[in-house]
Amino acid sequence: DLLLGGGYVRELNRLLEVFRLDDRARLRSALCERFGMTEEDYGNLKFHIRRAGYSDGAEGMLEAEGFTPKSDSGRPVEEHGYWRRQYIFVAATLPAGGKGSAAARWINGSHLHKAKRELEPEWVQVNATNKRETLCGIVRESVCQSDSERILVFVNSVAAADQVAALLEDAISSSASGGSARVLRYHRDIPTDDRKSAIETITREGNVILV
Template identity: 30%
Template sequence: MLFIDCQVFDEADMLLCGSFQNQVIRLINMFRHDEKLLSWTSQSTADNASEVDLETLPQDALEQDEESPNDASQDDDEEIESLSEEEELEEGNEDGVSVQKKGWRRVLKPYDRSKQYIFVAATLPANGKRTAGAVLKRMFPDARWVNGNYLHRHNPRLERKWFEVTVDSQVDALIEAVKHGVESETSDSNDVSRTMVFANTVEAVEAVAKILERAGIECYRYHKDASLEERAGMLDDFREKGGIFVCTDAAARGVDIPNISHVIQADFATSAVDFLHRVGRTGRAGQHGVVTSLYTESNRDLVSAIREAEKLGRPVETAFSRKRGFRNKLKKRSKLQFASQ
């Protein structure tokens, strides 16, 4: 039997929230199963674990010791976040079986860990009990937290440009930003020019690409509707030849293209977390970069929160804690009007 003693979870904030959360936590519980058996069966004195016959204990009972968040269908975020830890234990889950689960937790909680779990993320929100950071703190209360100096903060190597646009000015502002970026990059360096242009939806990516092509600017299209082979080919070409890379947030995580000097938000990000991942594509490994953000009136509140945090030298976490209704409103209203041009 192969014993795995170290598990690494990349993009941990995405894996431990939303629709991924329950499945990933179940996977962690599976990894912990043999840890528990090894620990409990090796105990020589009678303690909490001696109250249980481990050989006859069902798998479900073992998993109840771990985090088991409810599905995403929850009440308003503020109501969830207002619950104290004590209230959370008393409330249990939606099926009303909290008494039984508390009993299992009292008996099964203690065990010696024999595996190492490493969770890696560029952003790790901890506001609210269902965020990735809060989940990790409950599951691994003794974990060691390691982070860089600029976690959730303004990167001083980035030059930020902010432009509030309207339906009438949006297209011209985009074309000017792309052309200006290309001209400045080619004049300042002998290296190839690389610019990433972000839009929020597949439809917006296609619309932006068509506008740029009509303006005589060739570009790549990168989104989920392209096959894995097509996306891999585009990444290789962009890495080698440079150019304009129009994409959704599918390219904001887990894609390492060196020497990207310019990131343009044709659509402003729908959350501060997505914003940080987008701008993190440039200014990497000690280099400098430029970020041009186009935003509309519907994005103004989020932009103000991000800029205020940067101005005060504080983490952008202050912009994380937005009501679900606010986020949904942004998602609906911030779809780029390029499609109608």
């Protein structure tokens, strides 16, 4: 959410610049292939020619003063740069002021900040000595009651996620009341493909716990 509020403008700009660098590299590769050049040849071109290629693609380079390609395959190259793409930022909450991307179009769903009638909140007060036992008890009870439960457990660090996931795995495997569930982990140290698989699993299957 802070990315949208302006608190991390420099970090956000660095991230976007990484995207742009990758896009420019793809465009440069396509231009080199069309004009029979190597990456080194392209880098040795005059600045205004390279800029024309980044801005207006192959046609821009052909129109640039002083550019005479050794060959031209005529293969189409996207003329306005691969990096002219749309970025979508998704957040649970949106800041009311101080938006870091003033030109962005802000889209709010009809259920923004509205309680869902299908959900019944239940608050359980815990302390440092009983919070683990309480969590395990709630999860075990939910798993035993239904074979289609989907449970999300939120924690505040990678280490906590691994600890809680291991705790729940032990609690479920040692439960004498029956019931079983898969415990999946979702945090920055989990490979992207595994995180994607975890989301697909909890969307598709029942009795899945995502930490």
